[in-house]
Amino acid sequence: MKDLKMETAEIKNGSIVHAKIENIGAGTLTGRFTSTKPNAPQKVYLASGWFNEEQERRVAKAEKVLRGLGLDVFSPREHQAPELEYGSVEWRQVTFDNDIDHIDWADFLFAIYDEEDAGTMMEIGYAYATGKPVLVYHEGHDIVNLMITDSLTAYFKDWATVSAYDYSRMKHLPYTGSVI
Template structure:
């Protein structure tokens, strides 16, 4: 079973809907999904130093653990962008980065040129070859 790190914000209703849908679809495809949204370390006070350290360590450890990153790019989240950059910086093209970008909008050059595949809807996600990870470039305008 492939392990996936699901990078996404969940800080407003649209982001929360997208990340929940991605969790469901990826699990439906048979993946072991680590979604930081589901791992908030309730044993610590939210945003305390202990919580921050535990969350940072857990997220970094799970980026290292996974076989690939699935990042929801809509309504850009700085944590998601960091996770993409960390993955590419540490693993280069050895660890696939799948970008899911449901809405319209420009994509940052650093994301467009580090991704493995750019997918626009969940039907494309369901059809994607997660065994061979074929390249599907972003071909729109960049920022």
Template sequence: MTVRVYLASGFFNDQQLQKVEKTEGILRAKGLLVFSPREHQNESLPLGSREWRAETFRDDRAAILQSDVVVAIYDEQDAGTMWEIGFAYANQKPIVILHINEEPVNIMITESLHAYVDSFRQLDEYSFYRLRKIPYEGDVT
């Protein structure tokens, strides 16, 4: 069985881009089928146009609904990523949060996540076939 993963993350600066690319690599090396919005930008449409926005929104929303699990990189607190987490939760998708700094996490995120991992190593070791629950134990905002 192939596990389908939706990867929620900002990719709007070098730091975000490095994190999302590393995460894509880790997930794919585990044999997971990864949908990363960074790779699905509807390049046939003018960037930022009404058509591009509508198509991108539809594609990302459909990919979340088709996923088995959502992995979200929390570090940048990107507004789009936060929406994707909420939409995934509302549609009963398990959410694995990757948070690789020590800042507190918003309580709405901590209470909606299925598993919390705080390093690329921990993400690499996590079984997406077993989906073990790992609660967040740190401070909240």
């Protein structure tokens, strides 16, 4: 073991995500790694609007259910940089950067789909593009956009299914309805 040398290239939230490992005399291995702390709760980014009573009700319920399952939840509505003027250029940049950083931080994204919040749709697309599992909760009976249905890992219609889901396995639960 004394012949190994590791140069860490990137550490996020205490976990090595990219490293260069050199075995003196035998070559170099470079790659992406996932290193988690034993028994650490899974980290979830909660994507949802909260701009009307129904959205507020759903996001509050999701926060409660997901935290009740022992998940480490980042909910953007709880991190709005109150020290900055809402809507200012500085507030917008801080909020955008914080949300993107936390999607990157998360193990997966849990989205509440209502097709009213364009920010949630963007967050779903970003998470999918970066290889994060996307789990979608949808109370409505409206037809779901195929860009959402075909990017998701699991689709939920009720909180009982959300609560019973095995988040350690991320089993595929497809959307089976009509799409637009």
